[in-house]
Amino acid sequence: MYVAAIDVGGTKIVGAAVDRKGEIKTPIRVENTGLSGEFIVETCVDIFHRLSRQHEIKALAVGTGGRLDTEAGIVRRAVDLYTGYVGLNIKEILETNCHLPVVIDNDCCMALRGELWKGGLKDYQRVAGLILGTGVGGGVAVRKNGQYQIQQAEFGHFILHPSGRKCLCGQRGCAEQYLSGTSLWNRYNQLTGRAKIRSGYEFFNQVKAKDKTAQEILHEFVKDLAICLISIQNLYDVEAVVIGGGLADTRQFWWRETECQLVQKSSHVLPKLEILPARNGNQAALLGAARLGFEKLEAML
Ligand SMILES: [Zn+2]
Incomplete structure (x- = not known):
């Protein structure tokens, strides 16, 4: 069982399938050339589909910049971010397109979560x-x-x-x-x-x-x-x-x-x-996202 974890960065969007132990499989990297909300959600959906061809994905977890309403899944405020991003309901769009539970959080919170999980x-x-x-x-x-x-x-x-x-x-x-x-x-x-x-x-x-x-x-x-x-x-x-x-x-x-x-x-x-x-370098945000995804799945049991 895996969580598809995605880290949306200013220059690249990175995704991977992560298991319950924090093992990262099939990393995928896409240049963030679109710099728009539309490009980002489309890329997340694409990464999810590519990962789910190889792994049994049960949830999707996305870390991204900006101030987020994590409950609603919306980017509330952002300085100098992508066009059409503020106000976008990332969670709803991804749930509709991927048909599984979706969690989102700020990328720095994801990185901290990853360190708390796997940083010793x-x-x-x-x-x-x-x-x-x-x-x-x-x-x-x-x-x-x-x-x-x-x-x-x-x-x-x-x-x-x-x-x-x-x-x-x-x-x-x-x-x-x-x-x-x-x-x-x-x-x-x-x-x-x-x-x-x-x-x-x-x-x-x-x-x-x-x-x-x-x-x-x-x-x-x-x-x-x-x-x-x-x-x-x-x-x-x-x-x-x-x-x-x-x-x-x-x-x-x-x-x-x-x-x-x-x-x-x-x-x-x-x-x-x-x-x-x-300790986890640029993998911290992916690990943290995966961890949040597993917490969501456990809460649903
Ligand atoms: Zn400032």
């Missing part, structure tokens, strides 16, 4: 997930009766610098403008005055090459990250924050300094905040 974490009472990728997002998990309830948290639009850089959401100084991979390479090009690099990967190549500007930007990133983490702890009373997303793969360049900054900047009243790297 302790049984925290309260834990947050901070996803640092092309953008920044997150979620907060609270344990109740042995089960985690996960709530979406817009860590990307938490204001770090009130008079800071303009964000796509209309605010100024949002965390996403300082902590995303995009913000790092944009800042590098801005400070060097040349449109030289186009990705977080290239930015970290500059760090590796001991480029002064890149190192300074990374130092600022660490200070901002520490502030963000401390605020998450203060606001949500979490014991730990799991840090995932593409930037987690570059942590050898910034993890230790972040821990030092946390010690320096945290209130002595607060217990020590644990920070943990996500």
Whole structure:
């Protein structure tokens, strides 16, 4: 028995059949070229049909960006997302086309759910997930009766610098403008005055090459990250924050300094905040989606 798990990302839509143990089978990747609600749901239906030819699929679970009404299955709000996406009832369309139970949730919540399931974490009472990728997002998990309830948290639009850089959401100084991979390479090009690099990967190549500007930007990133983490702890009373997303793969360049900054900047009243790297990389969201799908199936028994 499998759940068809799908992760809708800005550049690609990834799907796979996942079993109850978290074994991922038949991964499928489709470039998200349509960038519209219609293209996304059509691709989800297509991925489902391809997976169900090979596996006994019992539910479909989709993780996607934006603020979602998970009960109704609708994207309620989104910054700079796809055309015709806000207001679209993804759940209803997929249920009609695939004839099985469908669950949807925010992609960062799915990633946190995946880490809680397969990340080898302790049984925290309260834990947050901070996803640092092309953008920044997150979620907060609270344990109740042995089960985690996960709530979406817009860590990307938490204001770090009130008079800071303009964000796509209309605010100024949002965390996403300082902590995303995009913000790092944009800042590098801005400070060097040349449109030289186009990705977080290239930015970290500059760090590796001991480029002064890149190192300074990374130092600022660490200070901002520490502030963000401390605020998450203060606001949500979490014991730990799991840090995932593409930037987690570059942590050898910034993890230790972040821990030092946390010690320096945290209130002595607060217990020590644990920070943990996500273990499942870009599979976390698929695993989390599958887990939610199985929970739905169990609730229906
Ligand atoms: Zn913002």
